[in-house]
Amino acid sequence: MKISPTKRIHFIALGSLVAYLLLIIVMNYFTPISFFEWKNWNSVYVPFMVFTSVLFYTISFLFTAPLFKDGSKMDFFVILVLLSIGLIAVRIMALNWTITQAEIVKYSLGQVPNLKNEKAIEAAASKGFVIGVEGFLIVILALGEFVGLGFLSTWHRQQVSFRNRLIEGFEIFKKNATLRVVFWNMLGWVIWILLNNFNLLMKGKFIDVQADLLLLIPSVFCFYASFYTSFRFLERNQLFLAIFWTFILWVGFSVIKATYFVFLANADLIPLDHFGSPKSKTISPNDFKASMKTGYLVGFSLRKILPQEVYIILISFIYGYAQNVMHYKGQLATIESQRQQELINQQRIENELVTAKLQTLKYQINPHFLFNSLNFLYAQAIPLSDNLSRATMLLSEIMRYGLQQNDETKVALENEIKHLENFVEFNRLRFSNRLQIDFTIDGSTAFRRIMPLLLITFVENSFKYGELHDANNPLKIHLKIDSRILYFEVRNKKRNGPKENSTGIGLSNIKNRLDLAYPNNHSLEIIDEEQSFTTKLKIEL
Amino acid sequence: MKKIKCLVVDDEQGAIDILTHYISKTPSLELTGSFLGPLDALDAIYTKDIDLIFLDIHMPELSGLDFIKLLKGRVKVVLTTAYDQYALEGYEHNVVDYLLKPIPFERFLKAAQKVMDLNEQSQPKKATPENAQTTDNQQDDYVFVKADGKVQKVKFDDVLYVEGLGNYVTIHTINGKIITLLTMKEVQERLPESMFMRVHRSFIVSLKKVQFIEGNQIFVEAKTAVSLGETYREQFFKALEEKMLLSKRNG
Numbered sequence: 001m002k003i004s005p006t007k008r009i010h011f012i013a014l015g016s017l018v019a020y021l022l023l024i025i026v027m028n029y030f031t032p033i034s035f036f037e038w039k040n041w042n043s044v045y046v047p048f049m050v051f052t053s054v055l056f057y058t059i060s061f062l063f064t065a066p067l068f069k070d071g072s073k074m075d076f077f078v079i080l081v082l083l084s085i086g087l088i089a090v091r092i093m094a095l096n097w098t099i100t101q102a103e104i105v106k107y108s109l110g111q112v113p114n115l116k117n118e119k120a121i122e123a124a125a126s127k128g129f130v131i132g133v134e135g136f137l138i139v140i141l142a143l144g145e146f147v148g149l150g151f152l153s154t155w156h157r158q159q160v161s162f163r164n165r166l167i168e169g170f171e172i173f174k175k176n177a178t179l180r181v182v183f184w185n186m187l188g189w190v191i192w193i194l195l196n197n198f199n200l201l202m203k204g205k206f207i208d209v210q211a212d213l214l215l216l217i218p219s220v221f222c223f224y225a226s227f228y229t230s231f232r233f234l235e236r237n238q239l240f241l242a243i244f245w246t247f248i249l250w251v252g253f254s255v256i257k258a259t260y261f262v263f264l265a266n267a268d269l270i271p272l273d274h275f276g277s278p279k280s281k282t283i284s285p286n287d288f289k290a291s292m293k294t295g296y297l298v299g300f301s302l303r304k305i306l307p308q309e310v311y312i313i314l315i316s317f318i319y320g321y322a323q324n325v326m327h328y329k330g331q332l333a334t335i336e337s338q339r340q341q342e343l344i345n346q347q348r349i350e351n352e353l354v355t356a357k358l359q360t361l362k363y364q365i366n367p368h369f370l371f372n373s374l375n376f377l378y379a380q381a382i383p384l385s386d387n388l389s390r391a392t393m394l395l396s397e398i399m400r401y402g403l404q405q406n407d408e409t410k411v412a413l414e415n416e417i418k419h420l421e422n423f424v425e426f427n428r429l430r431f432s433n434r435l436q437i438d439f440t441i442d443g444s445t446a447f448r449r450i451m452p453l454l455l456i457t458f459v460e461n462s463f464k465y466g467e468l469h470d471a472n473n474p475l476k477i478h479l480k481i482d483s484r485i486l487y488f489e490v491r492n493k494k495r496n497g498p499k500e501n502s503t504g505i506g507l508s509n510i511k512n513r514l515d516l517a518y519p520n521n522h523s524l525e526i527i528d529e530e531q532s533f534t535t536k537l538k539i540e541l
Numbered sequence: 542m543k544k545i546k547c548l549v550v551d552d553e554q555g556a557i558d559i560l561t562h563y564i565s566k567t568p569s570l571e572l573t574g575s576f577l578g579p580l581d582a583l584d585a586i587y588t589k590d591i592d593l594i595f596l597d598i599h600m601p602e603l604s605g606l607d608f609i610k611l612l613k614g615r616v617k618v619v620l621t622t623a624y625d626q627y628a629l630e631g632y633e634h635n636v637v638d639y640l641l642k643p644i645p646f647e648r649f650l651k652a653a654q655k656v657m658d659l660n661e662q663s664q665p666k667k668a669t670p671e672n673a674q675t676t677d678n679q680q681d682d683y684v685f686v687k688a689d690g691k692v693q694k695v696k697f698d699d700v701l702y703v704e705g706l707g708n709y710v711t712i713h714t715i716n717g718k719i720i721t722l723l724t725m726k727e728v729q730e731r732l733p734e735s736m737f738m739r740v741h742r743s744f745i746v747s748l749k750k751v752q753f754i755e756g757n758q759i760f761v762e763a764k765t766a767v768s769l770g771e772t773y774r775e776q777f778f779k780a781l782e783e784k785m786l787l788s789k790r791n792g
Contacts, residue, residue, distance in 0.1 A: 368599070371623035371642055372553070378643040379555030382562060396643050412753065444782045449753045483778035541755065 016152055020053070020145075052087050053149060059083060060150050065157035076154075084146035088139055189216065192315075196308075211270040218260055219312050222253035226313045231320040246313060254309045258302040262294055272297075275304040367403055371396060387429055394426040402453065410449040410517075413486075413541075417445055417479070420455055424477075427463060436474035443481035448541050450486070451517040455479075457510050458490040458535045465533065466492030473532070486541050491534040514539075544568075545656060546590060549575040550582045550608070551597040551621065556642060560595050560621070563649045570653055579603040583611065591616050593637075593656055598622040609634045617659065619652050684731055686712065686721045693719055697736055701750050701761045703728050705743035713765075740777050741770035748784055 060080065067076040173179055193212050226249050233242035264270045374396040381389035401419045421439070428435055459477060462468070468475050473493035480487040507526070514522050521540035527533070547570050549560045557575045564570045573591055576582040579600055585591065596618050598605035609618055618636045621644065637659060638652035683696045699714040705725040712719045712728075729739055740746050744767040746759055757774075758766040769777060 367624040375559070375623060375642040376553065376555040379558045382559065393643055393645055397645070400641065410755065444778070444785060446785050447751055447753050447781060449755050483774050 049091065052091055053145065056083060056087055056146055057149050057153050060153040061157055064150070065154040068154045068157075080147070080150045084143060084150070087146065088142045091142060188319075189220065192216075192219075211274050214264055214270060215257070215261060215274075218253055218257040219309065222249060222257075222309055223312050223316045225249055225253070227316040227320055230313075231317055234317070235320070235324070250306075250309055250313055254302055254305045255298075257305050257309070258298045261301050261305070262297045265297070266294075275301045370399065374399075391426060391429045394422050394429070397422050398426060409452075411452045413445045413448040413450045413481075416450050416452060416455055417441065419453075420459055420477070423456060423459060431468075435468045436471050437468065437477070438474045439477045441479045441481075445479075445481060448481065448486070450539070450541065451513065454510065454513070455488055455537075457506055458488070458537070461506060461535075462490055462492040462533070465495055467495040468492065481541075484540060486537075486539045488537040488539075489534065491532060493532050494530075544571040545592045545653075545660065546571050546573045548573055548582060548585060548591050548594045548616075550579055550594060550600070550605075551575075552577055552600045553597075556597065556621065559644065560649075563644070563646055566646070567650065567653050569657055579605075579608045583608075586612065586616060592660075593617045593619065595619050595621055595640075606634065609636070617656055619656070681733070686719060686723070688719045688721045695719065697733060697747070698749070700732075700737070700747050701765065702747060702767050703732075703737075703745040704767070705745075713761075738773075738777060738780055740773045741768045744768060744770075748780065751781070 060083070064076055064079050064083070067079065173183070193216065197212065226246065230242050230246040230249060233239075233245060261270065261274070265272045265274070374392055378389055378392040378396070381392050398419065401415070401422075424437055424439060428437070462475050462477075466475055467473070470493055475493075476489070476491040478487075478489045511524065514524060518539055523536075523538045525534075525536040525538075527536070547564055549557050549564075549572070551557050551560070554577065557577070561572060561575060564572045570593075573589060574582075574585055576585065579596075580602055582594070586594070594612075594616055596605045596608060598620055599622065600608075605620060605622075612618065614635070618634070619638045619640060620636050621640045621642055623642045638655050640648060640652055682698065683694055685692050685694055687693075695712060695714060699716060701713045701715060703725070704711045704713065705728075706720075708722060708724065709720055710723050710725060710728050712721065725739070725743065725745065729737070729745055732745065736749060737745050737747055740759060746761060746767055750761045752760045752762065754760070754769070755766075757769045757771075759769050759777075760766045
């Protein structure tokens with residue numbers, strides 16, 4: 001018969017688990033308190049044993065198994081054996097402790113060791129021998145178990161598919177909501193049992209696991225019944241119905257639980273004194289008839305059960321609220337993200353509108369038409385006027401440079417400067433060379449690149465708002481480039497008369513563009529004085 | 542020197558007027574004729590001796606680009622257009638230059654210069670003393686390097702940059718790269734100082750090939766950049782500036 005590798009792994013994993021459980025049962029058979037004596041089942045030792053086994057497997061899987069593959073085999077065996085011996089020692093210590101505790105349990109039912117009692121002496125004498133033999137057996141079995149586990153984990157480690165399966169399983173758990181809810185609910189109940197038995201644990205006494213598990217069943221029903229009915233009423237604002245129904249659930253389930261307890265106690269599955277001894281000085285249950293006795297016991301246990309069930313119902317409400325809060329939080333987050341998305345969409349639509357507007361503008365100035373027209377004007381101007389033909393040429397160069405650029409790519413600094421010069425020159429022609437402009441460039445502009453239409457914005461601004469006819473306060477445009485940094489300074493006297501309306505778009509737009517093109521390596525200083533306006537730009541090219 | 546015979550083809554009289562005006566101002570050019578339609582121009586090209594056409598792209602009967610195809614390389618072409626959306630396609634047709642209307646006179650002169658340079662190149666050179674000297678200088682315009690077990694010739698003019706990788710260097714040329722067992726120092730000693738410069742611990746760049754500089758990156762081609770080391774920065778810019786001044790003086 002052929003078995004696929006994944007299936008084989010499943011069989012082996014399942015087989016290992018079954019074998020391990022069998023081992024526990026066999027080993028417990030040899031412990032002083034037999035595994036089959038349910039009532040005295042050692043509730044500390046078995047979980048402890050499982051814990052040490054899992055610990056050993058984990059350590060072996062994570063740390064010693066790679067040694068087998070990569071390092072020396074000697075190291076691997078030494079570490080494995082040392083680890084086994086250590087854990088066996090810990091186990092024996094725990095066993096010794098539990099045995100003494102077990103003795104208390106075993107003899108507490110009227111068999112208090114009495115040295116005068118011959119049988120007890122005999123028992124005490126044989127006890128040492130029994131413990132010795134049993135201890136030896138336990139050591140041998142444990143050694144076998146650990147060696148087996150060591151090899152198993154090493155082998156597992158070498159199976160790539162097994163490791164992947166572990167990771168896969170974890171991924172499934174992370175993704176599957178139902179699985180997660182089930183897991184956390186189970187964990188919640190385990191914690192509930194531990195909390196219930198906190199007192200006992202602190203005193204070093206035993207938890208009666210069987211009784212706890214059996215008595216948990218009605219509580220679980222009560223919890224989910226309350227969660228799915230009365231909490232839902234509350235959620236729908238049916239307050240009175242919720243209170244009334246909760247009360248019914250509380251009392252009803254408590255009575256059911258008490259009856260159930262007495263039934264189990266009579267079937268000898270739970271010690272009758274689980275809720276304390278019902279014996280009292282004056283009346284003992286044995287004084288009643290059988291039916292009366294049951295009623296008395298139900299009443300007695302109800303006294304303990306009623307307050308306990310209140311907690312269950314309360315927790316079901318808290319759980320419900322917590323779940324609701326999480327749910328609303330999730331909804332809020334969804335709404336928030338939807339709003340965000342809407343805002344982004346709106347912004348995008350607005351942007352598109354602006355782009356579309358610009359696009360129509362661009363289409364309206366069909367470049368072919370524009371430049372052909374300018375060419376025509378230029379041709380007509382040549383024989384007529386040098387200034388006119390020159391101005392036409394400058395205008396077309398200015399327009400062309402403006403139309404050609406888009407924000408993404410940088411252009412040669414020389415082209416940008418040429419554009420500045422064209423602009424200045426054109427305006428000089430417009431105002432018959434009466435403008436006072438001091439344009440200086442220091443350093444070499446060759447080979448450098450810059451964001452297009454950046455420097456021109458500052459110059460355009462000074463032409464818009466500046467007084468450029470004053471010979472004492474000329475428009476100063478100064479550009480300086482060294483091996484690292486470009487300095488650009490524009491300074492103009494302010495105009496007194498009517499100004500063109502400032503939109504404020506120019507400078508803020510420039511700031512945005514600078515942030516995008518030269519993040520963290522530019523600085524823009526704007527000095528707005530009474531008489532003059534200065535902008536100082538510094539860029540690391 | 543022989544004058545270059547030109548034709549002007551454009552569907553607008555204004556554009557023809559400007560070019561006619563410019564050609565008359567340029568001594569090395571001579572106008573043979575001008576046409577408002579490409580079909581008339583074709584006739585002139587087949588019958589007369591023409592060297593160069595100033596050709597508009599947008600014309601009603603036949604576009605300039607189709608017109609070039611009919612020429613089959615017979616005549617040199619300078620394209621003129623109002624808007625540059627065809628620039629790349631124009632260069633595919635191997636035109637000499639590409640002028641945007643309205644054309645500034647300086648730009649027109651540049652195009653004329655290009656045409657003359659091309660004419661000179663196509664004519665066989667005579668061994669004038671000046672030429673002889675340049676060939677003398679050019680004796681040393683290459684090196685041999687060992688790569689892949691072969692000896693390879695590397696022309697200095699072809700080298701873009703040299704990249705150091707420990708004991709090896711990679712010489713990036715316009716034809717590809719050559720990896721050879723040399724140190725950066727050895728390479729630097731062998732390369733002419735006037736042409737090459739160390740710009741980084743592991744880069745030597747050909748100054749001729751520098752296109753532009755952005756931040757600490759030197760672009761030798763549109764998308765190929767080498768790093769500019771902090772310690773070499775000042776020196777590099779100084780060298781570039783010197784180069785520029787020289788070329789300005791020469792030109």
